[in-house]
Amino acid sequence: MPSMLRGRFSPYVALAACALALPAAAQTDAPPPTRTADVTEQLFGHTLHDPYRWMEGEHNAEFQHWLAAQGDYTRVRLDALPSLKGWQEDLQKVGETAVVHRAQRYVHGMLFFIRQTADGNGTLMVRAAGGAERVLLDPASLTGDGGHASITNYSPSPDGSKVAVDIDHGGTEVTRLEVLDVRSGKPTGDAVEPVWGEFNADWLPDGSGFAYTQMAPPAQRTGGDPLQDMRLRMHRLGTPAARDPILLRAGKGEGTNASFMLPSNHFPDIVFPAGSRWALGMDQSAQAEQRYCVTLQTDAVKPGAKWRCIAELSDQVHEAAIHGDTLYLASAKSRSNGELLALDLSRPDATIKDARSILPLQDDDMLINFSLNDTQMVAPARDALYVKVSRNGIDGIRRIDYRSGQVQALPMPLSGGASLFHADDNEDGFLLELRGWTTPPKSWRYDPAARVMRSLGQDEASPADYSMIEATETELVSKDGTHVPLTILHRKDAKLDGSHRAILFGYGSYGLSLVPSFKPVRLEWVKRGNVFAYAHVRGGGEKGEAWHAGGKGPNKHKGVEDFVAGVARLSELGYSRPQRTGLISGSAGGLLIGGAVVNYPSQFGAAIILVGMLNPVRLMQAPNGANQIGEMGDPRKAEDFPSILAMDAYQQIRPHTAYPAVLLSVGLNDSRVAPWQTGKFAARLRAADTSGRPVWIRTDVNGGHGIQVSAGSEAAEFADIYAFLDAQLPAP
Template sequence: MHYKDIVMPYTFRSSRAYVSLCVVAAACTLMVGALPAIAAQTDEPAPARTVDQVDHLFGVTLHDPYRWMEGAHNAEFQQWLAAQGDYTRAKLDALPTLKFWQQDLQKINGTTVVHRSQRYVDGSLFFIREEAQGNGTLMVREANGAERVLLDPATLAGDGGHASITLFVPSPDGSKVAVDIDHGGNEVTRMEVLDVKSGKPTGDAVEPVWGEFGAEWLPDGSGFAYTQMAPPAQRTNGDPLQDMRLRFHRLGTPSASDPILLRAGKGEGVNPSFTMSSNRFPDVQFRTDSRWAIAEEQGAQIEQRYCVTMQTEAIKPGATWHCIADFDDEIVDADIHGNTLYLVSTRTRSNGELLALDLSRPDASLKDAHPILSLQDDEMIVDSNLDDTQMIAPARDALYVKVVRNGIDSIRRIDYRTDKVENVPMPFPGSAALFHADDNQDGFVLGLRSWTTPPKFWRYDPSTRSLRSLGQDEASPADYSMIEATETELVSKDGTHVPLTIVHRKDVALDGSHRAIVFGYGSYGMSIVPSFRPVRLEWVKNGNIFAYAHVRGGGEKGEAWHKAGKGPNKHKGVEDFVAAVARLSELGYSRPERTALISGSAGGLLLGGAVVGYPSRFGAAVFMVSLLNPVRLLQEPNGANQMGEMGDPSKAADFPWMLAMDPYQQIHPHTAYPAMMLDVGLNDSRVAPWETGKFAARLRAANTSGRPVWIRTDAHGGHGIQASLGAEAAEYADVFAFLDAQLPVTATHP
């Protein structure tokens, strides 16, 4: 499932890096709508075995009968999961509307060409071109307009066509590009340097690198810093995402001799002036127009820690770092130009405040920083999504800042010399699919989209104060002019008004007859922003509803909105999610029994909470690579990294509310649960598949409704990132066919 345009759940906030054809459509709609719902499932797989595992934690007795499923390389569980996948595949293949959705969505995605991750460097445009069956090809467009392939991962030997590019970073002069290549579908990459002129590898390569961390080039392009995963024997509790180290590679030298600049945890390479816990990640930024380097200690939470030193010192082991902001200072982003450090703070303003600090002052500290941008009360500069966008973007000519208001993005230009603020005229109201600037180039590149408008891309030229098209505007693969988005609100259990986006046909009959999907997420302060997804629009085009609940725990109303649905407040987001179902019914779009909830990753806590707490309030649920057992968080690979958002189950203060939001532990016996499908990627490095297995097995044993609980497996899938648009279409076809079968009566209009 491609999540990138909504949120990339359970991610790391790397500041550079940081998812049959009918003759006429009316006949298809009527055919889908006439199908009866499948009310019960009588041939589920044999129940999973149980073991009487009992824990006594902080005065609470916990039963965990499926603990045996946990652990890496668990042959018994892997065999059980494979059987589940085979069973579900057979059931899905027998669904009446599957072939319709497969052909419809493959046709839509088969004609789609996506351009993304555009970087403009020294007259050349670097970008990823993604087509139906490809894995994303790295391209370059020269100054004369000629385009050529730099790297097509499908051509790499020994990968069976499953290699993909997770990230690329051109050198400051555009002569080289460092590419993160995922060869196994698990986001663990090999970073290779390509010579742009020849398209051939230079021989410089480092590994293993987590796929969200790119190269940070020195201004002269002679080398780069990179965040490397620790060797297996040096990982705390065997967790591959602990004990990372920041290293420096000089081009043309053996990578084995790359010095360690910073290190998380303990051991060789720890810098006394900038120590960090093992579950954090070190990163660094170099800027061509500054003598300073800024290092970052980051993790899966919105606040980060920032320290500075001279660039000449930063590439030496044992450099002395001057730390400006700690986690308690609530700084969520930082960048640098000349001697000025720019910081985004949420400490005194929940919606974000832009500060400037003069590093040339002796002993400069955060208390010396001052605000430089006036904002209206409802304007935000907090990180609102995980697309390829920056919050603050230093270019050569000025600082550019992305400001969000009611889900619509605007760009402010701040002159370095005068601090004069100007609004950059936007071509149409939308959200940024791309916003990026480099400090050795004037202006920025921008991509905008809406719920029903494909992305369009420009480069801003400050000399003419105009946006020039990149010529990469994404064409809509079908006519969606009959669809619109309605922005409204729901009223949650405690009276809070929560934004709700409803995507529907303009001619929708408000008679409650339509099937509906409600998507929510509610973690890490990440917002659900307008996004153009043809596969979802096909669901709507065929007479259904797709709604987005902007629940607490996200960032739609600033950091206060995030905190209102975080930790002990997690149940508030669940209440918001369930209230969205009632709101759709109240407005006449659907009825609860015709409405499905969908979420995944950290959103599994949201969806799982709805399933176990309010099982009769909706008709079905679809889980995507979901976190479902947070009291076992520290047994997860990547679990320790999540404590900043999820809490620490080993602490008496955190355990009670972590238990309260644990869907697996909150399953009630002898309860009628809705129909469910749980999707799991077998190469997932962020949420272990055993979370899905345990939840599904326990829920089946408790379920009295007779409704299905299916586990869909993807042998090549990772954490919600499909290898191609074709794979995305196949997954959505399964989801839509499942919901056709489980939700009674859909739209009947042509």
């Protein structure tokens, strides 16, 4: 899956009526002042003004002081909202009972998984073949980190005797990768750092060592960006990490390989499939398509190996895997919804042009369908190849026999979207978890010998009764006439009279699809008589790679148009009215919601922007910025600059304009989207606004990008969001 570095809702009538006075009060009680120091520059024929550039840069004491003051101001205002206490009580109840199991891995009869409760960041557990469970690592037990350690990733060794764990000690997603002995639970002494939290250890088949993607030393990072110039190293157990050889490197310098060159803003990785002589090298970045190269495993573990690159970016391969001498490729080049190709690597002259299609698909079958869940598209197990195929948002699994090529559609235990689909080439079968919009996750391990799904015994219980809620699947019609899927969660007894407050969620980047997900914190919003809807806008992957391309780069405005049309559709169907509808998104979705705020300010009632990307013209000045070029474009190029400027919400703010109420949230440890993007946008919007409605910044001192948060933290954040929307969206 592409890295997300690239990269992961009956109103109280009386209370709401009192809260409607809040915007007027906010006019006389102004937030902390913000100084301006306009920077003007000419870029590719455009004159840009940047009055808040002083906020940029790491370790900017003035900005940090300003942001802290903004957070304090917002906290006081949020705490005064009439409905906040009620939301806190309700959401805390559903959060404190939640027990979530995720990231399951089945190895040699043992089930590894992370158990997450309301107040924890996730504990690494192991279940023995006999069913007994025990703790391998509880990050809360680690000392010297103020209690803020978390597990971002982990990888069991092929025989299950050891596990390599990515441990984040500060909320920045920069981790120390440590090896634990599974029997004793104690560290083996093998550890490497710094490793970005998404990258796990890729074990050798014999478990004698692993490859890992290491962040560059500060002095060797292009532009000072911590996510550039990464290198792929090999660690042998029991040897000093300082001696780990570099196998591949992004950018220039020690460890570069002439047969497998990577740009400085990409990430190298190597996997060593069991039962194969081949290693699979990957050139990853924040875009759906990736490069894939192969070489013999005996060569791959040595610096200077000769790699044979099979798939280039132009081949639009979204995922690849190897079993034996066969390379499997999920490509969108000839079919937007994806096709599965197989290539015989034993032919030394074989290229991707020699690959053959091996999986019959109907027109509406989706092979290319990314989500932020723990799912593979192509999953080689020991017994067969398993492939996830989606149709109308519902996932199914196909089994392809290695020898005969026979394809079998496996019967699914229930209808839903997969939040876990994983196979291991050392094991038979696969792990599967399915869930729906109102249905809690249920998980199984498929036993191919018995041809049955066996429950993992980790089915998530619903913390409350949501039987009164249903999901309606419909469409909106965008500005250019395109029909866009729209999912609406509402009470079954909801009157279609436009009286309900509504939240509309969208994302629209990287080809990521919004798939069914069970979110009690969001269902509580609906349970009270409100509406929570999902607009599956262009830029996502709901209708294949063409859907992604239709909202990417110069087409980014199409996703914004889809999003705003969703507000009108909710009104047309009678669920809400534009003034009663709030928009919410975050991260790269900041381009979507920021575009809606600055281009269509009168067509909805409020906006919630969570750790949003809002100033892409300054992409190259932000940590993790260069990594986004594949998706957003390059602001240093004349051909890309106009579309990047058009999607830059900060630069598109117009003075003397009435803007909707906006609540922005930011984690002070965010390493993916620089907090100054939120600060600059909020300050400029506030200065330009004539409506007098609030523009508030909610800060989280210990928070990062929100990739893995406890149920308690999520409940606290959404209590603030709902109370804010109660105050800003008119009651019936």
